Amino acid sequence: MDGGLVTNIYSCRGDSGGPLFSESDHRAYGIRxxxxxxxxxxxxxxxxxxxxxxxxxxxxxxxxxxxPR
Known part of the structure; x- marks a missing residue:
């Protein structure tokens, strides 16, 4: 691991490259x-x-x- 963000979001093979974003503050945080x-x-x-x-x-x-927006 590269010191990244670890989540408990369910994901499957082929989801690599998908974004991690928050719908509540409309911000992007990382790429899977x-x-x-x-x-x-x-x-x-x-x-x-x-x-x-x-x-x-x-x-x-x-x-x-x-x-910032």
């Missing part, structure tokens, strides 16, 4: 990386968006900034 069961799991990890943006910026030599 893998589950801890086969083929479906109630323990799922997500990579935080901050880590994804940081890694992308380093590879592409770009900068990202998030602005």
């Amino acid at each position: 990386t893998h589950g801890l069961g086969d083929p479906c799991s109630a323990t799922v990890s997500f990579s935080p968006l901050s880590k994804i943006f940081s890694a992308s910026a380093q590879r592409a030599q770009l900068s990202f900034s998030l602005t």
Whole structure:
């Protein structure tokens, strides 16, 4: 695991890349990386968006900034 977010959201194989977001505050928090069961799991990890943006910026030599709504 990459120090990501671990949830108890039920998910199955093929759901990788799906978003973790909150309907209550309309914010995105991460992207699903893998589950801890086969083929479906109630323990799922997500990579935080901050880590994804940081890694992308380093590879592409770009900068990202998030602005609040």
